[in-house]
Amino acid sequence: MSHRFAFYPGCVAKGFCPELYESFVRVAAEFDIEVEELRDVGCSGAGLIPTEIADPINARTLAKAEAMGLPLLTICSTCQGVIGGSALRLTDPAYRARINREHLAEEGLEYQGTTDVKHFMWALVEDVGLDVVRSRITRPLDGLGFSPFYGCYLRRPIDVIQRPERKLYLEQVTEALGGTNVDISGKGKCCGFPSLTANEENAFAMTAKHLGEAVDKGANAMVVPCPLCHLEMDGEQSAVEKATGRRFDLPILHLPQVVGLAIGLDPKELGLSRHMVSTKKFVAQLQPVGALAGTAS
Amino acid sequence: MEITFKFQRGGTRANPEYVDYQIDVPPEMTVFDALIAVRETQDGTLAFRGNCSVGFCGDCTLSVNGAQKVTCLINVGKTQKEGVITVQPIRYAPVEKDVMHNMRKFLWDKVDTFARGVVPNGGHPVTDEELRPVRKAMRCTTCGLCDEGCTVIDVNLDFYGPAALTKLYRFAFDPRDGITAERLREGSEIHGIWDCVHCWEATEHCPFGLEPTHLIMDTRDRAIAHGIKSGYGNKMLERHYDAFEESISRKGWLDERSVALQTYGGLIKGGLHTLPLGIRALRKGKATLKPHYKRPGADRIRKIFDRYNRANAGLRKEKQR
Numbered sequence: 001m002s003h004r005f006a007f008y009p010g011c012v013a014k015g016f017c018p019e020l021y022e023s024f025v026r027v028a029a030e031f032d033i034e035v036e037e038l039r040d041v042g043c044s045g046a047g048l049i050p051t052e053i054a055d056p057i058n059a060r061t062l063a064k065a066e067a068m069g070l071p072l073l074t075i076c077s078t079c080q081g082v083i084g085g086s087a088l089r090l091t092d093p094a095y096r097a098r099i100n101r102e103h104l105a106e107e108g109l110e111y112q113g114t115t116d117v118k119h120f121m122w123a124l125v126e127d128v129g130l131d132v133v134r135s136r137i138t139r140p141l142d143g144l145g146f147s148p149f150y151g152c153y154l155r156r157p158i159d160v161i162q163r164p165e166r167k168l169y170l171e172q173v174t175e176a177l178g179g180t181n182v183d184i185s186g187k188g189k190c191c192g193f194p195s196l197t198a199n200e201e202n203a204f205a206m207t208a209k210h211l212g213e214a215v216d217k218g219a220n221a222m223v224v225p226c227p228l229c230h231l232e233m234d235g236e237q238s239a240v241e242k243a244t245g246r247r248f249d250l251p252i253l254h255l256p257q258v259v260g261l262a263i264g265l266d267p268k269e270l271g272l273s274r275h276m277v278s279t280k281k282f283v284a285q286l287q288p289v290g291a292l293a294g295t296a297s
Numbered sequence: 298m299e300i301t302f303k304f305q306r307g308g309t310r311a312n313p314e315y316v317d318y319q320i321d322v323p324p325e326m327t328v329f330d331a332l333i334a335v336r337e338t339q340d341g342t343l344a345f346r347g348n349c350s351v352g353f354c355g356d357c358t359l360s361v362n363g364a365q366k367v368t369c370l371i372n373v374g375k376t377q378k379e380g381v382i383t384v385q386p387i388r389y390a391p392v393e394k395d396v397m398h399n400m401r402k403f404l405w406d407k408v409d410t411f412a413r414g415v416v417p418n419g420g421h422p423v424t425d426e427e428l429r430p431v432r433k434a435m436r437c438t439t440c441g442l443c444d445e446g447c448t449v450i451d452v453n454l455d456f457y458g459p460a461a462l463t464k465l466y467r468f469a470f471d472p473r474d475g476i477t478a479e480r481l482r483e484g485s486e487i488h489g490i491w492d493c494v495h496c497w498e499a500t501e502h503c504p505f506g507l508e509p510t511h512l513i514m515d516t517r518d519r520a521i522a523h524g525i526k527s528g529y530g531n532k533m534l535e536r537h538y539d540a541f542e543e544s545i546s547r548k549g550w551l552d553e554r555s556v557a558l559q560t561y562g563g564l565i566k567g568g569l570h571t572l573p574l575g576i577r578a579l580r581k582g583k584a585t586l587k588p589h590y591k592r593p594g595a596d597r598i599r600k601i602f603d604r605y606n607r608a609n610a611g612l613r614k615e616k617q618r
Contacts, residue, residue, distance in 0.1 A: 011550045011551035011553065012551075012553065014550075015551065015552070015553040015554075015584075015589070016553050016578070016583060016584055017583075018582070018583070018585065019582075019583070039592065039593060040592060040593040040594040041549075041592070041594065042545060042549045042550060042592065042594065042595075042597075042598040042601075043544075043545045043549070043550045043551045045545075046541075046551070047495050047514070048538065048541055049541065049542065049545065050517075050518035050521050050522065050605070051514070051515075051518055052518065052522075052605055053601055053602060053605050056601045057545075057598055057601055060594070060597065060598075102604070103600075103601055103604075106600075107597060152448075152494070152495070152496035152497055152498075153497075155497075156496070156497035156498065156500065156501050157497045157500050157501065157508075157510070157511075158501065189448045189451070189496060189498070190448040190449075190494040190496040192494070194494040194495060195449070195492060195494050197531075197533050197534050197537040197560055198491040198492050198527075198531065198534050199453075199487070199488075199491075199492045201453070202449055202452050202453050202456070202492060202494075205452035205453065206448065206451075206452055206494075209451075209452065235574070235578075235583075239574075271582075273581070273582070274581050274582040274583050275581065275583065276574075276577065276578065276581065276583060
């Protein structure tokens with residue numbers, strides 16, 4: 001059964017995290033997730049642009065998906081949370097009518113308030129199903145420890161994420177793939193990225209805390225469903241090491257990459273060689289494709 | 298019901314020293330009242346804070362079975378686990394004795410920073426509708442649970458935190474107030490609204506549903522409307538917002554390269570700062586030199602920004618005066 005979505009990749013997956021975009025497209029095809037990419041849409045505002053601007057931009061995006069009769073699929077926690085927040089506010093008919101009148105009517109658009117906004121992780125668990133995911137495993141991730149790191153917007157606020165069980169999907173996916181869940185206390189906290197320009201010291205302290213805990217507990221990698229978390233944990237990892245004097249050397253993997261590895265896709269094809277923190281050691285620990293579950297030493 | 302209170306009376310949070318107290322209380326009794334009963338019947342030296350006992354003063358916040366709670370709002374029956382209730386201080390406030398916190402530096406001083414009363418702007422009538430958001434913030438009891446859950450306070454106790462910034466909101470959105478811009482500038486000082494990482498923990502932690510993270514975000518929006526993006530001369534922060542806005546309003550989406558360059562000081566200064574990481578990223582294939590095209594609907598997006606900027610032009614002029 002195919003699962004169709006209007007696809008909103010977000011700016012970062014098409015900018016500094018091209019490997020996220022490419023690995024998602026590759027993995028989505030394997031699970032019959034059919035996506036139609038929206039191009040005539042704007043940046044969600046990323047929590048920085050005022051709501052008064054972000055809501056009309058996102059109403060426009062939601063209206064375009066609605067016109068296609070499809071739910072909106074995101075691959076970024078921040079896009080998910082910000083557009084999801086707009087969608088929630090736009091369930092208010094009076095507010096929606098004002099946004100439609102002031103911003104959308106001119107180009108003949110009208111948002112009716114029906115678009116469901118879904119992160120890839122939610123679609124994988126709820127639409128595809130973990131049983132199907134399990135059935136596709138050809139390279140079980142047995143013996144490898146993964147620390148889940150959600151990004152704030154996939155954990156809160158509850159009225160935007162809608163279902164409390166979604167707070168645990170990330171480790172459910174890695175465990176379904178054969179990996180060991182290496183839980184860290186800050187998995188639902190901020191990675192530090194939003195504070196990079198305001199207060200770098202705070203940002204680095206947050207990042208160091210999460211990376212340090214994952215390493216101390218024996219994680220082989222950290223999994224993120226948000227490219228902004230990736231920019232922080234992977235892109236800034238060497239700067240955080242310099243600032244804190246502690247070496248982490250922890251590979252940070254995008255969620256579609258981890259899924260892709262387990263279903264036997266080539267690490268290079270999934271963009272693992274494009275990270276700032278080397279994934280070589282991690283890739284060397286992978287089992288060959290076709291290995292049986294539980295055969296890891 | 299028979300309850301054992303494991304009450305921390307020494308040690309540290311990681312290595313607590315507990316004293317056990319058994320007491321028979323009705324399950325519907327609040328945890329706070331039960332602690333008073335223990336003090337009245339077993340040991341008068343037990344030290345903990347608390348006052349109104351009806352969820353109004355916000356004074357009786359404690360860590361109960363590992364979760365931070367306003368203890369007069371939870372009952373014994375639902376709180377106990379196998380007949381045990383463990384009571385510890387909250388994580389970040391210094392402890393005077395047992396579980397009695399010193400909230401002065403952790404909370405009260407910070408809240409006071411933004412508590413300067415309304416400076417009337419003329420005395421015109423104010424509708425209840427206009428006051429509604431402010432009344433919501435007024436319901437804050439400064440129980441401190443939002444600060445307890447705060448991601449930033451977790452790494453930096455100097456951050457004003459959501460409770461104090463809720464107080465800022467209360468005055469910055471008061472339609473009767475005449476010094477809104479001044480308040481927003483004060484709130485934009487270091488450790489203020491711009492240090493919030495909008496992780497929504499505060500909203501989740503507030504036991505009264507006041508949504509402090511939402512209030513901080515609304516305050517940031519209002520500051521931007523006034524043209525205030527940093528109150529302490531953090532030019533990087535101002536440039537970051539301006540570059541962000543410029544990129545989205547011109548191209549419809551974010552061109553990270555130009556945003557990074559502008560944030561770190563423009564082509565030359567920003568170029569030098571980002572060069573080492575940029576070269577490594579290019580070599581890895583993490584970044585590309587492919588230009589960010591203008592999105593088909595970019596002009597529509599620009600109109601949304603233009604409308605917003607026109608609507609707020611008056612506020613920005615006020616800032617420059």
